[in-house]
Amino acid sequence: xxxxxxxxxxxSVSVTIQSVGxxxxxxxxxxxxxxxxxxxxxxxxxLRILGRMLMDEPFGRVWSRFAPWMWSGLVVMTLTGVLxxxxxxVRELMSLSFxxxxxxxxxxxxxxxxxxxxxEPAALTAGYGPEFSTATKSVAIAEVVLWLAIxxxxxxxxxxxxxxxxxxxxxxG
Amino acid sequence: MDLxxxxxxxxxxxxxxxxxxxxxxxxxxxxxxVMAIALVFGTILIVDLRLLGxxxxxxxxxxxxxxxxxxxxxxxxxxxxxxxxxxxANATTYFDNTPFRFKMLAxxxxxxxxxxxxLVTVRTVAQWDxxxxxxxxxxxxxxxxxxxxxxVIFLGRWIGFTKGYDFEIPEDIDFDFxxxxxxxxxxxxAL
Numbered sequence: 385x386x387x388x389x390x391x392x393x394x395x396s397v398s399v400t401i402q403s404v405g406x407x408x409x410x411x412x413x414x415x416x417x418x419x420x421x422x423x424x425x426x427x428x429x430x431l432r433i434l435g436r437m438l439m440d441e442p443f444g445r446v447w448s449r450f451a452p453w454m455w456s457g458l459v460v461m462t463l464t465g466v467l468x469x470x471x472x473x474v475r476e477l478m479s480l481s482f483x484x485x486x487x488x489x490x491x492x493x494x495x496x497x498x499x500x501x502x503x504e505p506a507a508l509t510a511g512y513g514p515e516f517s518t519a520t521k522s523v524a525i526a527e528v529v530l531w532l533a534i535x536x537x538x539x540x541x542x543x544x545x546x547x548x549x550x551x552x553x554x555x556x557g
Numbered sequence: 558m559d560l561x562x563x564x565x566x567x568x569x570x571x572x573x574x575x576x577x578x579x580x581x582x583x584x585x586x587x588x589x590x591v592m593a594i595a596l597v598f599g600t601i602l603i604v605d606l607r608l609l610g611x612x613x614x615x616x617x618x619x620x621x622x623x624x625x626x627x628x629x630x631x632x633x634x635x636x637x638x639x640x641x642x643x644x645x646a647n648a649t650t651y652f653d654n655t656p657f658r659f660k661m662l663a664x665x666x667x668x669x670x671x672x673x674x675x676l677v678t679v680r681t682v683a684q685w686d687x688x689x690x691x692x693x694x695x696x697x698x699x700x701x702x703x704x705x706x707x708x709v710i711f712l713g714r715w716i717g718f719t720k721g722y723d724f725e726i727p728e729d730i731d732f733d734f735x736x737x738x739x740x741x742x743x744x745x746x747a748l
Contacts, residue, residue, distance in 0.1 A: 405718075409714045409717070409718045413710055413714040416591060420594065420598035420599035421602065423592075423596070423599060424595065425599070428603075437624055441616065449612050532592055535592050539584065539587050543583065543584035546583070547581065
């Protein structure tokens with residue numbers, strides 16, 4: 385992995401990102417803005433499922449209000465994230481937090497896709513709808529916790545050795 | 558006692574010392590800071606966009622804002638506490654840092670923008686509560702708010718790239734969440 389990261393670091397795309405001082409903080413700032421958009425969209429949908437918010441709106445309207453923001457935010461977040469990896473491949477790819485984050489991200493995105501598909505077109509227009517099942521409510525809570533963990537791990541990439549100690553790939557070199 | 562010596566005594570405080578000395582404090586506090594910022598920005602954005610006449614226009618402005626206000630303030634308090642903790646660790650460095658000063662200025666502007674909106678514009682809310690977009694004063698408050706909070710986030714990130722570190726991470730660091738260790742070692746071996 386280190387060989388690959390070092391090869392990536394020497395590519396011209398990576399060198400360009402590294403050599404312009406403002407690019408990385410700019411990408412990180414946009415990445416954080418998008419975390420706000422995506423996380424709060426997921427939180428709003430989850431709180432609606434839990435019956436804690438937006439109860440005067442049918443669930444379908446809440447979903448179609450926030451889902452496009454969530455998906456657009458995820459696209460921008462992925463783009464800035466990929467550029468950040470290209471810019472600092474060794475720092476990212478040699479970090480345990482990064483890999484756990486990627487695994488959780490796969491789970492998070494897959495779960496949202498599955499949930500979106502499971503919504504019957506009828507459910508989207510059916511007014512205020514029945515109360516969600518305990519299982520769906522548990523998934524909503526798990527989803528929020530999952531995305532908080534993803535945010536945590538994202539910030540922890542910068543502190544891999546401090547957070548993971550000898551487990552950090554950075555120490556194994 | 559001038560401001561600079563107050564800042565020095567903050568850095569010398571037990572809290573500052575603890576933040577610098579603890580291996581895990583800084584990453585944990587920073588991560589919580591990012592979570593809180595995400596909540597503050599995301600929830601404020603919903604209210605600001607409502608003022609500008611974007612989504613959730615079917616709902617009255619006061620309904621949208623009242624529902625989110627508690628969440629925004631709770632997250633802001635968490636962001637302020639974690640931000641203060643980060644400040645104590647390197648108070649003098651932050652105090653001299655230009656992006657940090659601009660960030661504080663931007664937070665002040667956000668407060669002024671909010672105060673003007675709450676004290677003046679909201680007085681007539683009964684007349685425009687259901688309008689989307691809100692009247693000019695409301696649209697301006699919403700637009701300013703979005704620009705200011707984006708600036709706060711950018712400036713916050715810029716602090717990290719300009720301040721430099723004036724303390725060393727202790728050497729004898731290792732993994733100490735014993736109960737997770739076995740599982741994570743397994744995961745690590747798999748990677």
